[in-house]
Amino acid sequence: MAESVMRVLYGKGTSLNLSSKKINKVPECVSRLTNLSALLLNNNCITALPAELLSLQHLAELNLGNNALKEFPAVLGHLESLKKLYLFSNQITVVPPEVIGGLQNLVVLNLNHNRIQRLPPEIKSLRRLQHLSVLDNKLEEVPAELGHLTKLSEINLTSNHLSQLPQQLYQCKELTKLYVARNKLNSLPEGIGTLTKLKVLDVAGNKLSMFPVEFHLLPLNELYCEGNMLVRCEPMTSVQDEEVFSLKELVARFVLREDRNRSSLIHRMLPHYPILTALLASGSCCAICHGPFLTIWLECVHFISLRKV
Incomplete structure (x- = not known):
């Protein structure tokens, strides 16, 4: 050294x-x-x-x-x-x-x-x-x-x-x-x-x-990217049928739309029904058309034909 x-x-x-x-x-x-x-x-x-x-x-x-x-x-x-x-x-x-x-x-x-x-x-x-x-x-x-x-x-x-x-x-x-x-x-x-x-x-x-x-x-x-919990996105064949919503979903959408209008009677009365208010709190809106919904929204979902792709 x-x-x-x-x-x-x-x-x-x-x-x-x-x-x-x-x-x-x-x-x-x-x-x-x-x-x-x-x-x-x-x-x-x-x-x-x-x-x-x-x-x-x-x-x-x-x-x-x-x-x-x-x-x-x-x-x-x-x-x-x-x-x-x-x-x-x-x-x-x-x-x-x-x-x-x-x-x-x-x-x-x-x-x-x-x-x-x-x-x-x-x-x-x-x-x-x-x-x-x-x-x-x-x-x-x-x-x-x-x-x-x-x-x-x-x-x-x-x-x-x-x-x-x-x-x-x-x-x-x-x-x-x-x-x-x-x-x-x-x-x-x-x-x-x-x-x-x-x-x-x-x-x-x-x-x-x-x-x-x-x-x-x-x-x-x-x-x-192995060893992760990645969601598997695999195309699948599907037919888009007309959806029949429950009465609960339809009414919830109506109330949610009316609640956006501050001058509507429903908007003014909703605070008096805390159970209904709590139920509607879990609602959301479509990222595309911003339409309100309670549990499901399919209006803006469109399936494609794999044969055409």
């Missing part, structure tokens, strides 16, 4: 590989390698980073994967030249806002296999970020500020505890790959159809029952 450091120091090298050296701390002499652009420290037992690494102001790539870090190293917030940061397979639980806010030149951020519960709103500072991976953590939510990262091309949030994604996700117009498998998603954000560059979408192993409006407009090459 010492030979590697000395070789870089006297040879004015820009890359140092100390991966898989069984070290538990970063050698002090590394801070003297001020020309370093790449430092590989992965597959060791490192528990913290020394503040002296602040001198590595040209460092563009730092790999700390598969170590024993329990905290997001504070010194990273001062390494403004960092473009690639790998912190996978550690024991990190918190991403400090003040640290993440100082990494404005990051292009790649890998936080896979940690114990992170949330990402701070300050993640919006990573304006140049293209690849974000937080696979296999304990995320319960994703901040709306993710929508500020308009250069993101790939997001991996697989194997977390997410029940929803922020609506602002549709602002990431450069997104080509989105992985959110094995979460607790009940729905996908409306507006996802505007992601005109999205090629790969993995939503397998969630709780989805349907896709958003205009989902079919996505230019997907790959879609993984």
Whole structure:
């Protein structure tokens, strides 16, 4: 290990590989390698980073994967030249806002296999970020500020505890790959159809029952959606007969229509009949013609002949 450091120091090298050296701390002499652009420290037992690494102001790539870090190293917030940061397979639980806010030149951020519960709103500072991976953590939510990262091309949030994604996700117009498998998603954000560059979408192993409006407009090459509760929409042959409604349904529709007219006698008298008012409270209206109904509405439903399609 010492030979590697000395070789870089006297040879004015820009890359140092100390991966898989069984070290538990970063050698002090590394801070003297001020020309370093790449430092590989992965597959060791490192528990913290020394503040002296602040001198590595040209460092563009730092790999700390598969170590024993329990905290997001504070010194990273001062390494403004960092473009690639790998912190996978550690024991990190918190991403400090003040640290993440100082990494404005990051292009790649890998936080896979940690114990992170949330990402701070300050993640919006990573304006140049293209690849974000937080696979296999304990995320319960994703901040709306993710929508500020308009250069993101790939997001991996697989194997977390997410029940929803922020609506602002549709602002990431450069997104080509989105992985959110094995979460607790009940729905996908409306507006996802505007992601005109999205090629790969993995939503397998969630709780989805349907896709958003205009989902079919996505230019997907790959879609993984197994393990959900998606409603099966299969065309079936049917004959549209004239519907005979019950007297209860017909009267309810009449009362609901009259209740819309504030000057009608029924509208004025209805508050005196609380049981009837409670019954009509479960009524609704057609999304197409806005006609009121109590339990069923078929007037605007038209079956098509499969032979003509």
